[in-house]
Amino acid sequence: xxxxxxxxxxxxxxxxxxxxxxxxxxxxxxxxxxxxxxxxxxxxxxxxxxxxxxxxxxxxxxxxxxxxxxxxxxxxxxxxxxxxxxxxxxxxxxxxxxxxxxxxxxxxxxxxxxxxxxxxxxxxxxxxxxxxxxxxxxxxxxxxxxxxxxxxxxxxxxxxxxxxxxxxxxxxxxxxxxxxxxxxxxxxxxxxxxxxxxxxxxxxxxxxxxxxxxxxxxxxxxxxxxxxxxxxx
Amino acid sequence: xxxxxxxxxxxxxxxxxxxxxxxxxxxxxxxxxxxxxxxxxxxxxxxxxxxxxxxxxxxxxxxxxxxxxxxxxxxxxxxxxxxxxxxxxxxxxxxxxxxxxxxxxxxxxxxxxxxxxxxxxxxxxxxxxxxxxxxxxxxxxxxxxxxxxxxxxxxxxxxxxxxxxxxxxxxxxxxxxxxxxxxxxxxxxxxxxxxxxxxxxxxxxxxxxx
Numbered sequence: 001x002x003x004x005x006x007x008x009x010x011x012x013x014x015x016x017x018x019x020x021x022x023x024x025x026x027x028x029x030x031x032x033x034x035x036x037x038x039x040x041x042x043x044x045x046x047x048x049x050x051x052x053x054x055x056x057x058x059x060x061x062x063x064x065x066x067x068x069x070x071x072x073x074x075x076x077x078x079x080x081x082x083x084x085x086x087x088x089x090x091x092x093x094x095x096x097x098x099x100x101x102x103x104x105x106x107x108x109x110x111x112x113x114x115x116x117x118x119x120x121x122x123x124x125x126x127x128x129x130x131x132x133x134x135x136x137x138x139x140x141x142x143x144x145x146x147x148x149x150x151x152x153x154x155x156x157x158x159x160x161x162x163x164x165x166x167x168x169x170x171x172x173x174x175x176x177x178x179x180x181x182x183x184x185x186x187x188x189x190x191x192x193x194x195x196x197x198x199x200x201x202x203x204x205x206x207x208x209x210x211x212x213x214x215x216x217x218x219x220x221x222x223x224x225x226x227x228x229x230x231x232x233x
Numbered sequence: 234x235x236x237x238x239x240x241x242x243x244x245x246x247x248x249x250x251x252x253x254x255x256x257x258x259x260x261x262x263x264x265x266x267x268x269x270x271x272x273x274x275x276x277x278x279x280x281x282x283x284x285x286x287x288x289x290x291x292x293x294x295x296x297x298x299x300x301x302x303x304x305x306x307x308x309x310x311x312x313x314x315x316x317x318x319x320x321x322x323x324x325x326x327x328x329x330x331x332x333x334x335x336x337x338x339x340x341x342x343x344x345x346x347x348x349x350x351x352x353x354x355x356x357x358x359x360x361x362x363x364x365x366x367x368x369x370x371x372x373x374x375x376x377x378x379x380x381x382x383x384x385x386x387x388x389x390x391x392x393x394x395x396x397x398x399x400x401x402x403x404x405x406x407x408x409x410x411x412x413x414x415x416x417x418x419x420x421x422x423x424x425x426x427x428x429x430x431x432x433x434x435x436x437x438x439x440x441x442x443x
Contacts, residue, residue, distance in 0.1 A: 148253035
């Protein structure tokens with residue numbers, strides 16, 4: 001199940017094929033195919049997982065690829081992350097780059113330089129990103145969003161999806177946040193209490209209580225805005 | 234002291250930085266997590282910062298930003314490494330207005346190292362005493378007790394967030410150093426004269442030195 005590297009000073013790999021479990025630790029590569037359970041925290045250069053994975057601890061890795069369902073019972077620190085499927089993190093997420101294709105949930109804050117992709121997310125804390133470009137296919141939720149640039153679009157606009165979204169709120173492709181702050185905000189289908197930014201576009205399907213902008217504001221006729229305020233000079 | 238907070242909006246207006254910059258600095262750990270203080274206001278939840286600290290930090294960042302990359306800046310700001318090498322003479326300290334002349338002449342001789350030079354740590358202790366003195370909370374003699382306390386125990390708390398409490402009971406002065414956050418409960422006759430976060434002092438001192 002596990003393969004020890006013979007060379008001293010060299011980190012070994014952790015490989016699980018099929019159904020298996022392993023202890024945590026520091027590895028070079030972690031490759032999991034199938035149903036894998038890791039009983040402790042993991043540190044690895046490369047983490048690739050296909051299938052159903054549970055890690056009972058933290059995960060720190062440079063490169064991460066997940067296909068399937070992954071549960072992480074601790075914070076995640078990662079450089080580049082590619083996610084196809086569902087990732088659930090019982091803590092915060094810090095990283096450089098995240099390509100999302102599916103669902104991500106995090107109990108804590110999420111800090112990323114680049115956050116783009118298709119899907120949905122639930123961040124219970126602050127979502128702090130440099131560039132964020134999301135096509136929503138499912139609900140996007142964050143307590144607070146702070147970004148440099150943010151672009152939100154609805155991913156799939158088919159009738160079937162809209163019908164499902166009407167029945168099951170979780171599938172409704174909308175972004176919900178208390179506060180959204182950033183320099184350039186380009187929003188569609190967004191519900192927020194407060195949107196503050198430098199240049200703000202409130203697009204179709206938005207409902208915002210208060211918009212504060214510095215340089216410019218563009219509002220789609222179909223959007224609903226409670227109050228708009230121009231701040232600064 | 235605790236109420237000396239600045240709202241995020243006010244900070245941006247005063248310093249001219251943008252939301253994006255602020256969040257980028259947070260990601261790069263140029264601004265510590267603990268400084269983001271959430272408070273509910275009538276418009277909902279808002280973020281506040283310790284006024285002195287954040288303003289000094291933003292000034293420091295803006296001043297150094299052109300010469301250093303953000304990552305270099307982060308390492309520069311997060312520790313006192315760059316300053317630990319510092320040795321200043323008494324004259325230089327007074328001239329650069331880091332510690333007032335009065336505090337320097339009263340406490341200086343007791344603190345200085347053999348060559349008559351002051352390290353960052355010693356300077357910090359003097360600065361702490363000077364801050365309390367200038368507020369008028371503390372007498373010159375009490376300052377000596379403070380310096381002894383700091384000299385003896387501050388070392389054990391280096392690198393941890395830590396607060397200095399100054400309490401009086403029936404005219405007797407007491408100093409406490411405690412890692413924060415901590416809750417202290419005193420008996421009735423005790424008056425909390427001052428509470429200072431050492432981190433605040435370090436930050437202000439760094440600002441004055443750079």
